[in-house]
Amino acid sequence: MQPAIEIRNLGKQYPLVTSQPYIALRDVISNSAKNFLKPGKKAKEKFWALQDINLDIMPGERVGIIGRNGAGKSTLLKIISRITPPTTGHATIRGRVGSLLEVGTGFHPELTGRENIFLNGSILGLKKIEIEKQLDAIIDFSGVEKFIDTPLKHFSSGMQLRLAFAVAAHLEPEILLIDEVLAVGDAEFQKKCIGKMEDISKNSGRTLLFVSHNLGAVRSLCNKVVYLQNGRIKGFGAIDTIIEQYLGDISSTQNKKAAKGNGNVTIESCRLLSGENETSELFLGYPAAFELKFTSKQDLKNIEVAFNIRNIYGDIVTHSTTLDNKIQFEAITNETLTVKASLLSINITPGVYSIDIFVLNNGELCHGYTDFMEFSVINSDKALRPDGFPPHVITFSETNWEMIRHEDL
Amino acid sequence: MEKTVTQIHPPKGFSLGLKELWQYRELFYFFTWRDIKVKYKQTVLGILWAILQPLALMAIFTFLFSKTWPIDTGNIRYPIFVLSGLIIWNLFSNAVSHAGESMIHHAAIIKKIYFPRLIIPGSSVLTAFFDFIMGLIVFIIFCFIYKQGSHVSGAIFFLAGIVIILLAAFGAGTFLAALNVKYRDFRYTVPVLLQLLFFSSQVIYPLHSIGQPWLRNLLSLNPVNAALELFRAPLSGAQPDNNIVLIGLASTITILMAGIYFFRKTEAYFADIA
Structure with missing residues (x-):
């Protein structure tokens, strides 16, 4: 049998964009005038977003694409x-x-829901007859028939x-490409969508390519x-093996840039735990833990461990330190210590985050990484709102709502 | 069932991609349908707007030229001459300016889904054509009001005129669309260029009124002149001027080929730079 997707030596190069995302004719003219007057132009910098990709995906295989932000997942798709x-x-x-890199591509606010089903469906490659045939099923699946x-x-x-999503779920392609579209929306509907996609891919033998942070x-x-x-295939194979490899990579200090500090200690690894399991995703409103391992290069007192959590814009949304618990450690030369920070409840809104880790001694940085690893926060039954969080909301407050009637009024 | 096989490789060579355009033909319809629907949902005056604008201009030009500066338009009465010029001109300028902006307008879709990109400027031209049909109906009514004589024998010229203006608008529109994606500041020159083109078109004056043959031939390069020459043939009953039509036809074909070629050559990178 021939592969459904056969990729050979695939590479994608982008010019390194410096200031403007687009070219202005004005600049082209003025630059070429400058170059004319002052010859000897420098070559444009370029970078490879993808390189040497070789991949065979057989019909009926359901392949997940994982990797850090900027690894080339979306470019490949x-x-x-x-x-x-x-x-x-x-x-x-x-x-x-059928590719689904975004839900609702081409939706127009002025058109009705029904009209948008036709528009979106045809943009996604459905024929008008196919849409008409599936119309009732789509409307039914969406649960918005009243509007x-x-x-x-x-x-x-x-x-x-x-x-x-209802439109997308009713595409019936032989090969379905999906990019992170489930990262939004409420837990209940996500479950329904995953169920529908499982149904599509497992039971009808379709090939699926799925990019996600959600392991x-x-x-x-x-x-x-x-x-x-970094644009290359690091591993391809069985789920458990590769995800373990990925988690091992993101928790180890190898290949990590931006290390700082005076070198009195060396951070060996930092793992993210949900219960007993290593993971890269945490559930809203549930406990989680970071486990940081470091080795001391000399006898040290007053060791402090701290972390920042940053959102995708780089803003620090929370910070925690052992000093909060009035704890400081001591270590002797070459001793390896493991520090576990247990968060009682994850209260930052669903999305992708990164963590900075630091080990300090007497307030001086010994070893630290910014952007050490990424993780995602996934909506859970703690927030049952149907529409998910508005984009500008940063934290989640677990709240008990009750109504108090004023009997005496 | 036969499997669809798609080959993906770095862009090379040139093809029109007609087969694929045919596969996606329904998308032409849906984009055009959306634009028309949205346009008429958003404006209160709706269809009326597409009609009032040329009528108002017709009144102004008729007032200006019939009193102060009489122009000889042969068998065609001046208001009808101007109105026919304006609806053809509007078709051209609406189609070109909308098609020119269309790729930037659809940047969000272009980055998320593949379909033959020519559909986008193509459906902009179709949308402008819809407005033209509305204008044409009014134009025909005005022909009756002004008791404008017409000759059925010229019907074929009339249709050829519409085809020429559509092809020229599509060619110029696709060229502009690709240029606008690549050089984002080019769009600011478009209104000026269109203005220039308007005054070189025989919208408010007939090309025959120009004495110098070289100037007439130069202006014939503007495809709007050939289109109007043909479009007005059933009204005047005269044979269209061969020079104007042939020069215009040659320039239409050149514009069309250059536009499509440039568009197809750059479209692969639209998603990267749009």
Whole structure:
């Protein structure tokens, strides 16, 4: 049997964008005038977003693509879905492709829900007859039948998402490409979507390529994993092996840049735990722990350990230190210590975060990493709101709501 | 069932991609349908707006030129001459400016999904064509009001005129669309260029009124002139001027080929730079 997706020596190079995301004709003219007057121009800097990708995916395989931000996951998906061309190599795709890099591509706020089903469906590659045939199933799956004939601008963001996903779930391609679209939306609906996708891929033998930070979703949907690191394939194979490799990489200090400090201690690793298991995703409102291992290079007193959690914009959303518990450690030369920080409840809103870790001695930094590892926070049953959190919300407060009636009024 | 096989490789060579455009033909319809629907949902005056604008201009030009500076338009009455010029001109300028902006307008979609990109400027031209049909109906009504004589024998010229203006608008529009993605500041020159083109078109004056043959031939390079020459043939009953039509046809074909070629050559990178 021939592979459904066959990738050979694929590479993608981007010019390193310096200031402007686009070219202005004005600048082209003034630059070429400058170069004319002052010859000897410097070459433009470029970087490889993907390099030497070789991959065979057989029909019916469900492959998850994992890796840190910037590893090339989305670029790979964009090339396979023909949004952007590769710079080198080639790929052969056997079968009708449905790609879902965003939910609700092309939705228009002025059109009604029903009209948007047709528009979005046809952008995704469905024929009008196919949409008509599936229309009732789509509307039913979306759960917004009451509003289906009102303009989309009156829909809440959660309703729009449901409608969009309902259309996407009814695409019936042989090869389905999905990018992180489940990162949004409420837990209940996510479950429904994952269920529908499992149904599509497992029971009908479709090929699935799924990019996600959500390792749980990868585990439940896929039967193989591609692990990308800096634009290259680091691992490809069985789920458990590759995810273990990935977690090992992100928790170890190897290949980590931006180390700082006077070198009196060396951080060996930092693991993220949910219960007893190492993970890269935490559940909203549930406990989690960081486990940091370091070795002392000399006899030290007053050792302090601290961490920052940053959101995707680089803002520090929370910080914690052993000093909060009035704890400081002592270590003798070459002693290895493990410090466990247990968070009673994860109260930052669902999304992708990174952690900075520090070991200090008498207030002086001994060893530290910014952006040491990434993890995601996933919505849970602690926040049952139907539409997820608005994008600007940073923290979650677990709250008990009750109504007190004023009997004496 | 036969499997669809897609080959993905770095961009090379040139093809029109007609087969793929045919596969995605429904998307032409859906984009056009969306634009028309949204346009008429958003404006209170709706279709009326597409009609009032040329009528108002017709009144102004008729007032200006019939009293102060009479122009000889042969068998065609001046208001009808201007109105026919304006609806063809509006088709061209709306199609070109909307198609020119269309790729930037659809940047979000281009980055997220693949389909033949020519559909985007193509459907902008179709949307402008819809407005033109509305204008055309009004134009025909005005022909009756002004008791404008017409000759059925010219019907084929009339249709050829519309085809030429559509092809020229599509060519110029796709060229502009690709240019706008690549050089984001080019769009500011478009209104000026269109203005220039307007005054070189025989919208408010007939090309025959220009004495110098070299100037007439130069202006014939503007495809709008050939389109209007043909479009007005059933009204005047005269044979369209061969020079104007042939020069215009040659320039239309050149614009069309250059536009599509440039667009197809740059479209692979639209998602990276849009």
